[in-house]
Each structure stands twice: as structure tokens, then as C-alpha cells.
Amino acid sequence: MKKLLLVYIVLIGTLMAYLYMVFVKEDNSGLLNEPEGLHGTLDEKYVMVNFLAGIDYWKNGLKGFEDAAEALGVSVEYRGSTQYDVQEEVMVLEQVIARSPAGIAVSAIDSEALNSAINKAVEAGIPVVMFDSDAPNSKAYSYIGTNNYNAGVTAARKMAELTGGIGKVGVVTLPKQLNHQERTRGFEETLEKEFPDLQLVGIADGKGDQMISEQKVRDLLKRFPDLNGIFVTEANGGVGAGNAILRLGKLDQVRIISFDTDKGTLDMVKSGTISATLAQGTWNMGYWSLMQLFHLRNHMVNPMSDNAGSSIPPLPTNIDTGITVVTPEDVDQFYAK
Amino acid sequence: MKKLLLVYIVLIGTLMAYLYMVFVKEDNSGLLNEPEGLHGTLDEKYVMVNFLAGIDYWKNGLKGFEDAAEALGVSVEYRGSTQYDVQEEVMVLEQVIARSPAGIAVSAIDSEALNSAINKAVEAGIPVVMFDSDAPNSKAYSYIGTNNYNAGVTAARKMAELTGGIGKVGVVTLPKQLNHQERTRGFEETLEKEFPDLQLVGIADGKGDQMISEQKVRDLLKRFPDLNGIFVTEANGGVGAGNAILRLGKLDQVRIISFDTDKGTLDMVKSGTISATLAQGTWNMGYWSLMQLFHLRNHMVNPMSDNAGSSIPPLPTNIDTGITVVTPEDVDQFYAK
Numbered sequence A, B: 001m002k003k004l005l006l007v008y009i010v011l012i013g014t015l016m017a018y019l020y021m022v023f024v025k026e027d028n029s030g031l032l033n034e035p036e037g038l039h040g041t042l043d044e045k046y047v048m049v050n051f052l053a054g055i056d057y058w059k060n061g062l063k064g065f066e067d068a069a070e071a072l073g074v075s076v077e078y079r080g081s082t083q084y085d086v087q088e089e090v091m092v093l094e095q096v097i098a099r100s101p102a103g104i105a106v107s108a109i110d111s112e113a114l115n116s117a118i119n120k121a122v123e124a125g126i127p128v129v130m131f132d133s134d135a136p137n138s139k140a141y142s143y144i145g146t147n148n149y150n151a152g153v154t155a156a157r158k159m160a161e162l163t164g165g166i167g168k169v170g171v172v173t174l175p176k177q178l179n180h181q182e183r184t185r186g187f188e189e190t191l192e193k194e195f196p197d198l199q200l201v202g203i204a205d206g207k208g209d210q211m212i213s214e215q216k217v218r219d220l221l222k223r224f225p226d227l228n229g230i231f232v233t234e235a236n237g238g239v240g241a242g243n244a245i246l247r248l249g250k251l252d253q254v255r256i257i258s259f260d261t262d263k264g265t266l267d268m269v270k271s272g273t274i275s276a277t278l279a280q281g282t283w284n285m286g287y288w289s290l291m292q293l294f295h296l297r298n299h300m301v302n303p304m305s306d307n308a309g310s311s312i313p314p315l316p317t318n319i320d321t322g323i324t325v326v327t328p329e330d331v332d333q334f335y336a337k
Helices: A002-033 A056-072 A086-098 A115-123 A148-163 A178-194 A210-223 A235-247 A263-271 A282-297 B002-033 B056-072 B086-098 B115-123 B148-163 B178-194 B210-223 B235-247 B263-271 B282-297
Strands: A045-050 A075-080 A103-106 A128-131 A143-145 A167-173 A198-205 A229-232 A255-259 A276-280 A318-320 A323-326 B045-050 B075-080 B103-106 B128-131 B143-145 B167-173 B198-205 B229-232 B255-259 B276-280 B318-320 B323-326
Touching (some): A002 B002, A045 A056, A045 A086, A056 A282, A086 A103, A128 A282, A143 A282, A148 A167, A148 A178, A148 A255, A167 A210, A167 A235, A178 A198, A210 A229, A229 A235, A235 A255, B056 B075, B056 B282, B075 B086, B086 B115, B148 B167, B148 B178, B148 B198, B148 B323, B167 B178, B167 B235, B178 B198, B198 B210, B210 B229, B210 B235, B235 B255, B255 B263
Parallel strands (some): A045 A075, A167 A229, B103 B128, B128 B143, B143 B318, B167 B198, B229 B255
Antiparallel strands (some): A318 B318
16 A cells, blocks of 8 residues: 555656656747847957047947947957058957957958958858948948948038028148048039039148148138138148138138037037038948847848859848938037936 | 535635746746847738849848848738839839838839938838948939949959950940949949059940840950950840850950859859959848838837937948859859759
């Protein structure tokens, strides 16, 4: 009788164990049948590489990069040259490549100088995408950033609106950098095509410096005292141009369109010294850079691009993150929160 | 004694049940602590809307849309006008909107006619993106497709390579459609700028029809018997142009560059009748359309775009899926598998 009861205990225990295991299994397989979604692992590390790493401009892009990493459950790291120095960025990029990360998003200080490092990474199987500033002749898979030519077109149309489409305008830019060449070209060609009465009288090199740009604007106003507008293709020069017209008492005569949304620029937009500035989609540059690197890393790309020797792009080659015209009316929403 | 044994049975059974429940719980929470990743639910349904829904051209784009949906664990549906009929596509789109889907990717048969339906959807909170064929003046959030102007630039450079950059060339196109206007403009402006010895002598309307295009090419060759090349901006016309030069025995004289990769075009590339065709990134159009709609739907976009009345784009405004030049050497990889 005792033995029989012991057998019962074992049988009932086994049955309960079995039932729970079935329950466990079903429960797990139920979970596994749920969509797993797009996700990686924390040891999958993506690196963002840029130059002048300390400046505020990069903060939103890095935030986008981090937000995408958090959504996908992967890790990120941020590296860059501290100076505006081509060789320093090349060195930083070489160091990053040596550690074989899951992917690298690069903003190029020079459109050619990083090509050999970028190509070496791609050939070693490390995905590379460009953001903000392209290296179009490298083997990087894509460019994610502002369409700078279109930004120049937008600036020209806004300038026409601000000046009534008649008069003389100048440009302060960085004539050696691809981004800035494109902005200037879009501005110039749009004036020619759409606003023939708005004459571009001078293009000055502000060297990305506030003081030099202020002097260049003073020179321009000496040569053309009836100047109606200035398009400045970067933020330091925009503040310099603002100071020039403030100090010369030309606030009512000269309309300034600047670039980006650092605090100095926004303050001058708010006060009306700068009539408009062009905000770039920097958060999206970072977010979609990481999204593209993740897809390359995990081979979630155009299936036809997998064929040996294929020239078919695995993913979109060019992502335009757009431009927003910031005016005194809506400037408040652009201040960092 | 029997009662004691019964108590044991119950106690042991309860203990085993408890142990298994702990095991289950731990196992589950282990799973839940893994990165969840990007995923939706199957009741989140995204709809792709196009025109001439039956043609092969859309297959790769739909495959990309489906692949993205599978990765994210959401549902898709595919709707389109059966005819090349503007009003039919408007009606189909209105019907889709009435069922409040999670998002809609639209390829516009006409760059203006769908605007009011698209805007109604966006105003009702249904995300809309454009793919393949844009409606640039609508409130759709973005365009995902070929940069058609750049495709024309690529065609011009390939034509210069094929003809040695000297001679007379023509274009067969659809002059009323935006895509095709852009392709023609990119081709024409690049010839003017980069290849002044390659003269564009005529632009004909092939109406997207093989027979009409063949006749237009015959007419062009009658006017210019020494014609060296023809750029055809869509696939039916390319085959028509191929038939024209075959039947006129002008295969050695006239180089044809066509568009897209349907079987008829690929066969003519393989045989050398068509010298090159431009393949579009259709899989990527579908994949990244869904990816963008998912991000809009789930508010995973630029945080600054959330402010009331903001004009900041929530996500990239323009995604260029790229172009691949297909020649006899690499034509095989483009046949549908």
C-alpha cells in the first residue's frame, strides 16, 4: 500500500512536471512567434567619426545616432579630431578601423583625403556611410545629410522674398569646401534663372571666422554701399555679417541669410539682425546613419546586391535630411531644450 | 498514515509546480530583458498604392515593402488602379484612406492630381510617403525613389562613352510626366556642359508605347541618317527603338540607352541591340517607404518636429535609391530569379 502511494506520488509529480513543461514550452514558443523586430546586441558597436569634435553643431546628430542605437539595442561610440586638421581625422579613423567595429559613420573634413582609409574599411567588410559632409569618390555606401545645392536654392528664393527680388547681393562662404561650394552654386544659379534683377556682386572667403567675415562684409559694403542682401553659408560668418551691419547702421538696408542654429545665430534671428537662417536635419543624419549601418551589418539590404561583383546599391545611396527656414516668428522652437 | 502521504503528494506537487513557475517566470523575464528592437503588431497595416497595378515593374518594390513589414512584424496590403487612369488612382486612394490604415506609400500617376487626397490623409493623421513617382506639392512627408535628373546625367555620360563623345543623339520620352522631364533635362544639360560635340537633334514623344516609339525612331533616322545614339526614358520605347534599328540595319551605327529591367529590355541588352539600360533601386523604394511610414506611425522621428506648428521635417525628405548602368557584361544578374 505504501509502495503504491509512492508510485502515485512519482506519477502525479511527473505528470505535473510534464504539464508545466508543456505550458513552459508553449509559452516560450508563443513568445518566439511574436515578431522579434529589428534588433541587434550590445556587443555590436557602431562608431561616429567627425572633426572639431567639441563643437555644439554635432550634438543633435549624435543624439539621433544614440536614439537609433537604443531602439535597436546596439552600442555606439563617438570619436573625432579635436582640431580642424585633416591628418588628425585620418588618424582617428585609422584607429577606429583597427578595432573592427560593426560600422562607421564618417563626416569628412575633406572630400578626398579620407578616401583610402574609408576604402580600406569597406574592403575589410566594415560598413561605412558618410553623414553631413560627403566623400563622393570613396567606397562609402551612402551619404546622409543636407542637399547643399538645394539649400542654396532655398536661400536664393528667401532672399528674393526679403528684398523684393531687386537689387545687389553678396555671398560669404568657404570657397574650398564642397558643401559650401554647392550652397553657393545653388544660390547663384537660382538667382540667374529665377531672379535676374537680383545681381550677385561679390563672393568673399570668410574662412569660417567671425572677425574675418565681419571685415569681408565691411569691404563688400564699401564697394557696394547700396548692397541689399548677404547669404552667409556658415554660422560664424553669419554672426560676423550681423555685427558688420549693426556697427555700420545698415540694419534696415541689408538682409542677412545665414546657416545653422547655434545660439549666437538664433539670438541674431530673434533680434532681427539676421533675417533668416537655414536649419539642417542633424538629428536625422545621425539616426538614419545608424539605421543604414545596421542594415548593412546584418545583410538586410537589396537581395540583388548580394551577387558577386554586383554594382547594385545595397541601400539608398543618398538621403536628403532637408532644410528648414528659421525666421524671427518661429525661432524659439530651435533653441536647445 | 495514508493522510500523511496525501499531504506529501500535495506538498511535493505544489513544490514542483512552484519551482516550474519560478523557472517559467525567470525564463520569460530573461526574454523580456533582451532588447525589444523595432517592432509593431500585425494589426498595424500599411498600404502601398500605385497605378497599372498588374505590371511587372512593381514586383521588386512590393517585395521590399513586404520584407520590411516582415522584419518589423506588421502587415501590408497592395492596392492600385488597374488602368493608366488618374481618376481611378484617386478613387483607390480615397477608398484606402477611408479604412484608416497605419500608413500609405503612394506612387503618383500624376504629380498634382492626388494632392487633395494625400493632404486629407495627412491631416487625418495617416502618414503618407511618396515612392517612385513624386507629388512634390502635396503634404506627403517624403519621396523615396530615383533621382531622375541624376539618371539623365548618368545616361549622358554613358552615351558619350559609347559614341566617343562626338555626333548626333536623340531622346524618346513621355514629355508630360515629371519623372521623364527630369530624365530628359539631366541628359540635355549634361550634354551641353560636358560634351559639346554631342549634339541633341530631337526629342520625340513615344507615349510609352513600343510601336509608336519605333515609328518615332524611324522618323528621327529619316531626318538624321547619321544619328549616333538614342536615349529612351522608359522600357517599352526602348524595345521599340531596338526594333527600329534592327529592322533598318543600323545596329552598328546607333547606340541605344534605355530604362528599367523588364525581360524584353534585358534580352535586347544581352543581344547587344540596346547598349545599356538604367536599373532603378525598386526593392529599396519599397523597403524604405515602409521603414519611414513605421517611424512616422510610431513617432520615432526628429524630436524637434513634434512642436506645434513646426516646419521641421520629422524624417529625411528625399531618399535617392540610386541607379545602376546595366551592360551586356553584367546583364545576367538582373533577370528575375
